[in-house]
Amino acid sequence: MKKRIILHCDVNNFFASVECALNPSLKELPVAVTGEKSKRNGIVIAKNNIAKSFGVATGDIIYKAKEKCPDLICVRPHHDIYEKFSKNIRHIYEEYSDRVEPFSIDECWIDITDTYKFWGTPFNVANEIRKRIKDEIGVTISIGLSFSKTFSKLGSDMKKPDAITEIPYETFKQQTYHLPINSIIGIGKKLEKKLNRMNIFTLGELANFDDKIIKLKFGVIGENLQQKIRGIGDDEVEYSTNTRKVKSIGNGTTTIVDIKNINEMKSVVMYLCDEIATRLRRKNLVGCTLSVSLRKSDLTWSGKSKTISEYTNTAKDLYKNTMDIISKMWDNYSLIRSIRISVSNLQDENESQISLFNTTQNKERLNKAIDKIREKYGYSSIKPLIADNKTLINTDSLRLDDND
Numbered sequence: 579m580k581k582r583i584i585l586h587c588d589v590n591n592f593f594a595s596v597e598c599a600l601n602p603s604l605k606e607l608p609v610a611v612t613g614e615k616s617k618r619n620g621i622v623i624a625k626n627n628i629a630k631s632f633g634v635a636t637g638d639i640i641y642k643a644k645e646k647c648p649d650l651i652c653v654r655p656h657h658d659i660y661e662k663f664s665k666n667i668r669h670i671y672e673e674y675s676d677r678v679e680p681f682s683i684d685e686c687w688i689d690i691t692d693t694y695k696f697w698g699t700p701f702n703v704a705n706e707i708r709k710r711i712k713d714e715i716g717v718t719i720s721i722g723l724s725f726s727k728t729f730s731k732l733g734s735d736m737k738k739p740d741a742i743t744e745i746p747y748e749t750f751k752q753q754t755y756h757l758p759i760n761s762i763i764g765i766g767k768k769l770e771k772k773l774n775r776m777n778i779f780t781l782g783e784l785a786n787f788d789d790k791i792i793k794l795k796f797g798v799i800g801e802n803l804q805q806k807i808r809g810i811g812d813d814e815v816e817y818s819t820n821t822r823k824v825k826s827i828g829n830g831t832t833t834i835v836d837i838k839n840i841n842e843m844k845s846v847v848m849y850l851c852d853e854i855a856t857r858l859r860r861k862n863l864v865g866c867t868l869s870v871s872l873r874k875s876d877l878t879w880s881g882k883s884k885t886i887s888e889y890t891n892t893a894k895d896l897y898k899n900t901m902d903i904i905s906k907m908w909d910n911y912s913l914i915r916s917i918r919i920s921v922s923n924l925q926d927e928n929e930s931q932i933s934l935f936n937t938t939q940n941k942e943r944l945n946k947a948i949d950k951i952r953e954k955y956g957y958s959s960i961k962p963l964i965a966d967n968k969t970l971i972n973t974d975s976l977r978l979d980d981n982d
Contacts, residue, residue, distance in 0.1 A: 599716035755782030828920030
């Protein structure tokens, strides 16, 4: 079987780079994209390389970032613009292959195995893409060029910004086996700690560890990771035309002030459930598993899930069951800072089983009427009365999560 030729393209400091592209006067200055301090989401979301050189890091609270870099320029995020930039970048990638698989808003894999010869060599393709993104879009990318998704992703992380790193199959062990195990996707902090306790600290040590013990300790996940590090068994790059199946739809927010009681919680929950229900209907989906995460004022998290008897995409059903979950997990003494709700176990609404005793058809008619009004006049034209609490709901911090 022939080896694949895969690029992983990662836009450098994406949000901050877009802001600098929109306002060229910022390019030589330290820039950070941040939330709004007054609304309690005032952290660094992204930063450019100049800000990074001062030690500014993603997740820094604004005042801490400015202690490191007093001249730091903070700009608010423009997510709609980032989406447009991402689509324009992806259109360029798709000129070089029909296999382009997004990993995030600023990262994509491109399989050029069957197309690179039109441009000479794989490196020629990578270099042309790098130059075009810089010249036509105004941002830079780092590209990993390798035989698998795992090692092309690793390559794009090894040299930044505006760079190409090749990791061919013939030398991948020499180039990467000395690197720490958290260098590759799939190994987070918890798994890293467990591997460290087994004296596994590098990619090479994991690759050469006893297969049976890895499978016994970590199951199929550990087995697959070990195989990928050995250069075998990696996933294929999906075709651009493939529609990814959405696994869950969620919404979360950090409230403007801490939630003190159940009545304040109700307004926030209804607002989030109404948005989730609207997005479910847009995708013609229904779900039956609800998950809720609460973050207290001391920054500790708690979470709970519930599977309900019927598939639904109505705000009323989601609200009722979410409040039922919250009533069982909230101690009534804690102040709540953030809440996140998600719906999973999704099905196409035309395929889901419907109870003989519910009023699904009437609900569907009502919800579709509401959706049409909102499409024409905007979301605020019609909304649940209980959700209309502007003193709590922080729309700037809303996190819309599909395919968690």
